[in-house]
Amino acid sequence: MxxxxxxxxxxxxxxxxxxxxxxxxxxxxxxxxIVEFLPLALVPSTVHKIESVEPxxxxxxxxxxxxxxxGCNNCHSQMVRPFRHELERYGEYGxxxxxxxxxxxxxxxxxxxxxxxxxxxxxxxxxxxxxxxxPRSTSPNSIMPPYDWLLRKDATLSDLPTKLRTLxxxxxxxxxxxxxxxxxxxxxxxxxxxxxVAAQGGPDGLADKEITALVAFxxxxxxxxxxxxxxxxxxxxxxxxTEDALAAEGDAP
Amino acid sequence: MSTLSVSSSAARQERPSQVELFTYDxxxxxxxxxxxxxxxxxxxxxxxxxxLQLPFPEANLGEYLTFGRLRPLHTNAVIFAFAGNAxxxxxxxxxxxxxxxxxxxxxxxxxxFWGWQAIIVSAAxxxxxxxxxxxEYAELEWPIDIAITLVWLVxxxxxxxxxxxxxxxxxxxxxxxxxxxxxxVAVLHVGNSLALPxxxxxxxxxxxxxxxxxxxxxxxxxxxxxxxxxxxxxxxYYFLPKAANRPVFSYRLSIIHFWSLVFIxxxxxxxxxxxTALPEWATTLGMxxxxxxxxxxxxxxxxxxFTLRGAWHKLRDSAVLKMFVVGITFYxxxxxxxxxLSVKSVNALSHYTDWTIGHVHSGxxxxxxxxxxxxxxxxxxxxxxxxxxxxxxxxxxxxxxxxGILLYVLAMYTSGITQGLMWRAFDEAGRLMYPDFMxxxxxxxxMYWVRLIGGTLYLGGVILMMINVWKTIKTAPKxxxxxxxxxxxxxxxxxxxxxEVATA
Numbered sequence: 001m002x003x004x005x006x007x008x009x010x011x012x013x014x015x016x017x018x019x020x021x022x023x024x025x026x027x028x029x030x031x032x033x034i035v036e037f038l039p040l041a042l043v044p045s046t047v048h049k050i051e052s053v054e055p056x057x058x059x060x061x062x063x064x065x066x067x068x069x070x071g072c073n074n075c076h077s078q079m080v081r082p083f084r085h086e087l088e089r090y091g092e093y094g095x096x097x098x099x100x101x102x103x104x105x106x107x108x109x110x111x112x113x114x115x116x117x118x119x120x121x122x123x124x125x126x127x128x129x130x131x132x133x134x135p136r137s138t139s140p141n142s143i144m145p146p147y148d149w150l151l152r153k154d155a156t157l158s159d160l161p162t163k164l165r166t167l168x169x170x171x172x173x174x175x176x177x178x179x180x181x182x183x184x185x186x187x188x189x190x191x192x193x194x195x196x197v198a199a200q201g202g203p204d205g206l207a208d209k210e211i212t213a214l215v216a217f218x219x220x221x222x223x224x225x226x227x228x229x230x231x232x233x234x235x236x237x238x239x240x241x242t243e244d245a246l247a248a249e250g251d252a253p
Numbered sequence: 254m255s256t257l258s259v260s261s262s263a264a265r266q267e268r269p270s271q272v273e274l275f276t277y278d279x280x281x282x283x284x285x286x287x288x289x290x291x292x293x294x295x296x297x298x299x300x301x302x303x304x305l306q307l308p309f310p311e312a313n314l315g316e317y318l319t320f321g322r323l324r325p326l327h328t329n330a331v332i333f334a335f336a337g338n339a340x341x342x343x344x345x346x347x348x349x350x351x352x353x354x355x356x357x358x359x360x361x362x363x364x365x366f367w368g369w370q371a372i373i374v375s376a377a378x379x380x381x382x383x384x385x386x387x388x389e390y391a392e393l394e395w396p397i398d399i400a401i402t403l404v405w406l407v408x409x410x411x412x413x414x415x416x417x418x419x420x421x422x423x424x425x426x427x428x429x430x431x432x433x434x435x436x437x438v439a440v441l442h443v444g445n446s447l448a449l450p451x452x453x454x455x456x457x458x459x460x461x462x463x464x465x466x467x468x469x470x471x472x473x474x475x476x477x478x479x480x481x482x483x484x485x486x487x488x489x490y491y492f493l494p495k496a497a498n499r500p501v502f503s504y505r506l507s508i509i510h511f512w513s514l515v516f517i518x519x520x521x522x523x524x525x526x527x528x529t530a531l532p533e534w535a536t537t538l539g540m541x542x543x544x545x546x547x548x549x550x551x552x553x554x555x556x557x558x559f560t561l562r563g564a565w566h567k568l569r570d571s572a573v574l575k576m577f578v579v580g581i582t583f584y585x586x587x588x589x590x591x592x593x594l595s596v597k598s599v600n601a602l603s604h605y606t607d608w609t610i611g612h613v614h615s616g617x618x619x620x621x622x623x624x625x626x627x628x629x630x631x632x633x634x635x636x637x638x639x640x641x642x643x644x645x646x647x648x649x650x651x652x653x654x655x656x657g658i659l660l661y662v663l664a665m666y667t668s669g670i671t672q673g674l675m676w677r678a679f680d681e682a683g684r685l686m687y688p689d690f691m692x693x694x695x696x697x698x699x700m701y702w703v704r705l706i707g708g709t710l711y712l713g714g715v716i717l718m719m720i721n722v723w724k725t726i727k728t729a730p731k732x733x734x735x736x737x738x739x740x741x742x743x744x745x746x747x748x749x750x751x752x753e754v755a756t757a
Contacts, residue, residue: 005505015423018416022432029437032519033471036535040464046532047463069383071321077605081528085677088685096530099462104387107466111605114690141691145313145320166451
């Protein structure tokens, strides 16, 4: 060691050889990344598969890209940590297998607002519509910006086949049928959500608006691992809860 | 090893046979210095705006100017535009002198400069438009990513070709750090940006979920390491001894801390993902290496601060040295805080809170900001061959900047720890004490106002610097010829530092 670092030692000679120096630096900085990444990429069991986790529907994917565009991930995480206080506040902690279709991952690094990993089904559709239009109407004291243009702008669905095809090329198992009918599938799901919003007393005609795609995405979050064997009862219960929550809310603006 | 060929046009002219002439390209340094100041102002102004948006959401002015779209603009502007131009100024100034050679190609230097500014402008346009990958500090979409790669390659080629033409046998420690910067940033940027385009401004990454998270924080953490740390250490190793007129404290320490720093830093990324779905072995590895990183980091701090031994009295009259000392001290504090925050039990409290924001700003405002300002106040009178217009104003900048940082970080520590404790609080019955998230937001709002005051003070300091530099440049001579030097033709005698043989 001393021979290496003393004045006029080996390191001194190395300082005269930029090429060798650069090669040694390159090796030094590659080792850590390789050791940490390769097991994750090569050993399939590092990410346990969860059967009930499925790719996003076309409309949810459109909504997810709106979530990304608006930078929601700057203030909302999507990763519940395995602590009792987080389980009580948000729900089940995040599993590796849940994330396999997340391109990009949206776990976030800051909770200026609450975590959203388990927000799906927590509120009725209408709550989300009103919350985006004016956050303080549903959540007094909220510091979230309003996103009222989402209720006015038409959602872009025409690029969904390309998006699905790209994701399929990367490994997301979309069927050719889904890719071909992506727009129609999205429109059908959007109509369903928009009808429900209208039925809950919300504005009409949101089916082709961006808000509907975003709501579809938010309502999906965290629901895949809730698909217990008796999924129908769970779903019925959540619908019931939704109605109760809305009833309790009364005539919110 | 030193080559004797000369690239500059001045040297190609007829010359006495025993002497060769060469010049340094100083105009490129002037350009990068001016870009640093302008983008620093812009990036920090956006920072102040988003700091206002948090306690006062009415300041979110429509679709293109929400917090969600401006926050990436702020981080990108400060990291890649402000700190980026600053390190390029430092590299172009010091590399030429440490190599006793003009940059290999003036054209490549210009392509680097204007290419980088074009990238910054494209970021400033696309991010408010919502064109983003969402990956922190790598938000720019794929066409811009390709442009970054190309410009970086031009920079790298120009730099290494200059190294090849150096007239100095040994590479000084600053150059080691520049080499590490250039290589690693290229690897990180390409590795993390691999994506399949969907359309002109939209792409999906080739990694999914857990893998994407690991790659992103391998990149994200090492953007801090190799964009905000190693080039600034290089800057410190060149400009601090110059400003203090003292040699670097320890050559051996610089070897040990350089190699341990570049080896260990890369491993630390997963500490950003403690307690997430990332496998525990990876986060534990990240944590262990983060703690180890404390030592090489402090090696740099010690080497910097001890360089001032016997020269501390100079701080009284020199805003440059004051800024360097505060900058290096903040480097020491934030590289102690970083390992602390990476420890899982601490991270359980701090993660997702403003403590993280306080931590990065002690690094960015304290270390990167003050090292940059110190360099600018040292460089501007030399580059423009005049005196600084107002030393008093530079001192004022130092003081309001320091107070601004302290207000900023103390507000964020308070807010982060407060919110972290409230999230985890249980009452006697075992229920969440604050089940409504909003309660924890309302509690920390006052701290957001204090942060706004701190950030505004810091920005005020930058405005003073802008005025000061502007006034200084106005007193500069009309013509600023590149400094020319002559060396004996067989001048291969190695020397430790820069020895300017003669000035024209």
